[in-house]
Amino acid sequence: MSAAVLAPGARIECRSAEWLVRSLGRSSDGQQVVDVVGVSAFLGEKEARFIVEVEQAAGSFKVLQPEATELVADPSPQYRDSLLFLEAHLRRTVPTDGSLVVGHLAAMDVMDFQLQPAAKALAMPRQRLLIADAVGLGKTLECGILCSELIRRGRGKRILVVTTKSMLVQFQKEFWTRFSIPLVRLDSEAIQKVRAKVSSSQNVFHYYDKTIVSIDTLKNDREYRCYLENASWDIIVIDECQNVAERAKGAQKSQRARLANRLATRSDTLILLSATPHDGKAESFASLMNMLDATAIANPSHYTKEDIKDLYVRRFRKDVIADLRKTVKERESRDVECQASEREERVFALLADLKLPDTDAKAKAGQLFRTTLAKSMLSSPMAALETVRNRLKRLRAGATPAPADIAALERLEPLLEAIGAEDFSKYQRLLQLIRSDWNWTGKDPKDRLVIFTGRRESQRFLVEHLALDLNLPKGAVVPLDGAMPDVEQTKVVEQFAQEKEALRILVATEVASEGLNLHYLSHRLVHFDIPWSLMTLQQRNGRIDRYGQPQQPQIRYLLTASRSEGMGDTEKILRVLIRKDAQAQQNIGDPSVFLRVFDPAAEETEIEKAVEAGDASGLEARMEANAAPYLEASAGDGLFDELFGGSEGGDTSAGDVMADEPAPGVQRSQAFSLFPNLWSYVERSLEAVSEQMERRGEKLDLKPYPAEERLELSPPKDLQRRYDRYPRELQPPRGQRLALSTDPEALQRALEQARRQDSARPELEYLWDLHPLVDWLGDRGLIAFARHQAPVLQLSEELDPGEVVMVLQGTIPNQRGVPVVQEWVAVRFTGSGLRVAAVEPFAAVAERLQLGRHSYANPGAPIADSLKQQRKVAVDAAHQYLLECRERWKERMQPELESQRERLRRLRGRQIEQLELAYAADQRPRQIKDKKRTADQKAIEERFKDHERFVEEVMTIEPAPYLKLVAVLHREA
Structure with a gap:
């Protein structure tokens, strides 16, 4: 052997x-x-x-070596320890196919479409995928499902999540409560604490295995970037990845892009998340695709759907509405008209004829200062006053005099100063909406309001006045904006989700429009001002209209109506935006296709141009024309067609918009177990732990509730040590029992209870395969017998007299050490001789004997000497069986390996060809050009060499199996 x-x-x-x-x-x-x-x-x-x-x-x-395994008796009643020993080994068996084994069992009301990204990723040689589902469909949960599957496969020990600072707590909670993945939150304060604990030569990112950190925290510190370059992870997740695409718009974004490119090389698994993954530029989206697979795209300006279709998943609400309607009710949206007051009308009248000759002479199209002023006035007079004063300050301090501009703005300034809360029509209508239309008093802690505004001055006004005018207590109206430190943002988001907190109204700027779950205690959202961007509008609405919202979302748009000529056109344009957002929700999906600029700031510029031209009808006609190709588009991989409009940038034609293949069905499987369910395994394991502790003079503090499949447990020391490694906010208080349940609905109730009790963590934890208690029990089961021992179970029935079954676990990994063949083999002998009667899957034998389900008496019989002679024969038979499995695996993988090799040859040729074309057109001096060309060619060769090495290692199996003799089943003759 x-x-x-x-x-x-x-x-x-x-x-x-x-x-x-x-x-x-x-x-x-x-x-x-x-x-x-x-x-x-x-x-x-x-x-x-x-x-x-x-x-x-x-x-x-x-x-x-398995043939030297010592065969030992099991003194436990009904062979309990042997069964737990077997089960522990079964639970350490790594799934080797692409079916889902745990992700669909997480603590969530999982829907089929949420399983598809994990299924797609598991079918890849390495799991590198952009999950680009629309706002509110559960991208964090889809990511958690995939991470769970990888952890179950032994490929998720070290995890790094990079997200926005406002999302740190939410992401951490979702991963822990629903998937038992304990991410340590490394905000700016936490990183400093770690640095204080470790020596200056140590890497702070080696201190914890599973961490979540803000992209802004990392990008601003050269030292952190150095640490990152010298660390590696099993899984890296980059949330809101549109922020790290190469868009060449300022130093901040280029810093983020450089950081993301470094991270992309530090893990085999890379998961990107974004609801708005592109800005309409092929090069920008190519930068994200290149992070996932640097070999896929030869020319970032021209590539086809075929080049990248395996690298992303993209669905909209309309695509999954059949699933989504089970949990999310159709939103109720209404426009709320606010007739301008007389003092506001004076300002609008002056704005209509405002001439700023010096300022406007320098303005680009779509950037007239009059439009900027009108936009701020439509938010609030206070925002408009701030805009006027800031411009006056710059004009007065400027080197070039601008007397006409200054005079015009000085006429406007006192008119704005004169508008107080009582003359602010939109604010008064907001009060009426809250008090009368909704009969909202703020007394119900489960009925909270989200108010969005794009202007900080409007936010300040609302925070200052709402509490007083609505007779709310201190702390009931709280702002959330991007200028707040990450720790403060986190605190506000947590408070908004906790029932005992006084917070009732969250007044947020756009920092809250990306990713945040604001729907737990809120189903009402007010747009105090309408963003001049459909992408921003969708993001805002998605804060409460999202997966998991238990009530009908109610969304209100406040619109200021003015008699002033010109302002009517602006109102019409804002109403167009609201209608198009609703249309996107119903039958298009991506609202950005209406304007096809794919960036909120660029959308605002387009709307400003339409406002200045007074062309509401022309704007709507252009939007309808842009959206026409998407009205009949199917679900699936339509992202490429969004990007290129079905006609630009690649070889994809408009017809391809409808040509996407339907998503394949998701295969689910159940890992083989000796126990009928998880609860029975946990119950039996804790019984063994209790007896072991009693033998040491200790007592296990355990209260089981079998009917509910719930238990309360004071963690023994070795289990407590595991919790001690977890973040403080995820740990139960010292001295408090753990409460665990196998019921996902019970966990959901516990989460709601935690919000009522102002608690950062629910009192109940979800008991499932990835919970630390189950992992701890598995490790204890593995050491139920001493080193290199296998128990012998003397059975008095089901087996034939004299029959022997030797149970072996066999593993063959690929060249990266990942098991690709895992077999449980039962080698059967009919008596004490050395002739093997059969080699069959252990699962079939266990089912026939009902191991773990049927009680077998333990007679304590001595172990027959003949069993020791049969060990070597059984190992040899299992070895041969595994070699046959190996050959079948190689035969199955060979075509795929050849396909991958051919693909890489083709892509390398394409990249070399593109390199030649680029340098043929290069006008630089020959010496400079040749040096750069040589460096670029070397980079291509290295890139493909690394990828080829990975493919070969993944798809090449080791020559011999590892075998372990786990147990022997025997019936005396």
Whole structure:
């Protein structure tokens, strides 16, 4: 028999101790690295990482051979410890196909469309995917489903999530409460604390395995970037990834893009999330695709759907409405007209004829200052006054006199100063909406309001006046804006979701329009001013109209109506925006296709041009023409067609908009278990833990509620140590019992209870396969027997007299150490001889014997000597069985490997060809051009060499299996 290879599940001896191999990888210099957990009594559950070559050279590294396994008796009642030992090994078995085994079981009301990104990613050689679903469809949850699947496969030990600072807490909570993934929140304060704990030579990103950090925190510190370049993760998630695309608009965005490009090389798995993934420019979107696969696109300005279709998932509300209607009710939207007061009309009248000759002479089209003033006035007189004063300040301080401009603005300034709250029509109508239309008093903590405004002065006015005029207590009206520190933003978002908090009205600027869940206690949203961007409008509405909203969303648009000539056209244009947002929701999906500029700031410029031209009808006609190709578009991979409009930038024709293939069905599977369900396994395992503790003179503080599949438990020391490694905000208070339930609905009720009790964490945790308690029980099951031992179960029925079944676990990894063949084999002997009667899947034998479901008496019979002779024969038979599985795997993978090789050859040729074309047109001096061309060609070769190496390692299987003799089933003759 060939020597066993190192693989997850193997047991090794290293440094005079026994370890269980959890995963394998490679160091930066290509040496094999093994992650292990201690299984001896002395080590407990200590984790370690060894470089195999170094340990082998020191003579302290040995893979335990299965034929030398000691066969031992199990004294536990009904072979409980043996069954838990077997089950623990089964639970460490890594799924090797693309079916979902845990993600669909997370604590959520999962819908089929939310499983498709994980299914698509698992079918890839490596999981690098843009999830670009529209606002409110649950991208964070889709990401969590995929991460759960990778963790279950042993490929999610180290995780880094990068998001906006306002999303840190929300993302952390979703991952913990629904998926049991404990992300440590590294805001600016937390990173400083870590730096104070570690030496200056240590990498702060090695301190925690699973972290979440703000993109702005990372991009502003050179030292953090250095740390990142010298760290690696199993999974990297970049949320709101449109912020890291290369858009060449200022230093801030280029800093983010450079950071993201560095991160893209630090993990095999990269998940990008965005509801607005492109700005209409091929090069910008190509930068995101290149992060996912640097070989896919030869020319960032010209590429086809075929080049990138495997790299993203894109669905809109209209595409998944059948699923979504189960949980989200149709929104109720209404325009609320506000007739301008007399003092406001004076300002509008002056604005209509406002002439600023010096300022307007320097303005570009669509940027007249009169339009800027009108826009701020439509937000509030206070915002308009601030705009006027800021412009006057600049004009008075300028080197070139502008007396006409200054005089015109000085006439406007006192008119704006004279408008108080009582003359502010929109504010008075807002009060009427809240008090009378909605009969809202602020007494119900589950009925909170979100008010959006694009102007800080309008926000300040609302925060100052609403509490007084609505007779609300201190702390009931709170602002949320981008100027607040990340810690303060986090605090406000948390308070808005907690029932006991006094906060009733959140007055937010656009910082709250991306990603935040504001729907837990709020179903009413007011646009105090209408953003001049359809993309922003969609993002705002998505804060309360989203997956998980239990009530009908109510959205109100406040529109100022003026008698002044010219302002009527502006009102018409704003109404066009509202109608188009509703149309996008119903039958188009992406509102950005109406203007086809794909950037909120650029959309605002287009609307400003229409306002200055007074052309509401022309604007609407242009929007309808732009949207026409999308009215009949199917669900699926339509993102490319959004980007190029079905006719630009690539080889895709307009007909291709309708040609997307339907999403394939998602395969779900259930991992084989000896127990009928998770609860029965946990219950039996805790029974064993209780007895073990009693033998040590300790007592397990446990209260089970079997009928509800719920338990309360004071964590024993070794379980408490695991919780001690988690973020403080996720840990139960010291001395308090853990409360766990297998019921997702019970968890949802606990989350609501936590909001009522002003608690950052629910009192109940979701008990499922990835919960730390289940992982801890699995590790305890693995050490139920001493080093290199297998229990013998003496069964008195079901087996034939004299029959022997040797149960072996077999693993063959690929060259990256990832198991690609995992088989549980039952080698059957009919008596004490050495002839193998059959080799069959263990699952079939376990089902026939009803192991774990049927109670078998433990007679405590001695172990027959013949079993020791049969070990070697059984191992050889299982070895041959695994080799046959290996050959079948190679035969199945060979066409795919050849396809990948051919693809890379084709893409390399395309990139070299594009390089030649680029330098043929280059007019620089030959010496400079040749030097740069050589460097670029070398970069292409390195890029493809790395990718080819990865493909070969993933799709090439090791020559021999690792086998472990786990148990023996025997009936005496």
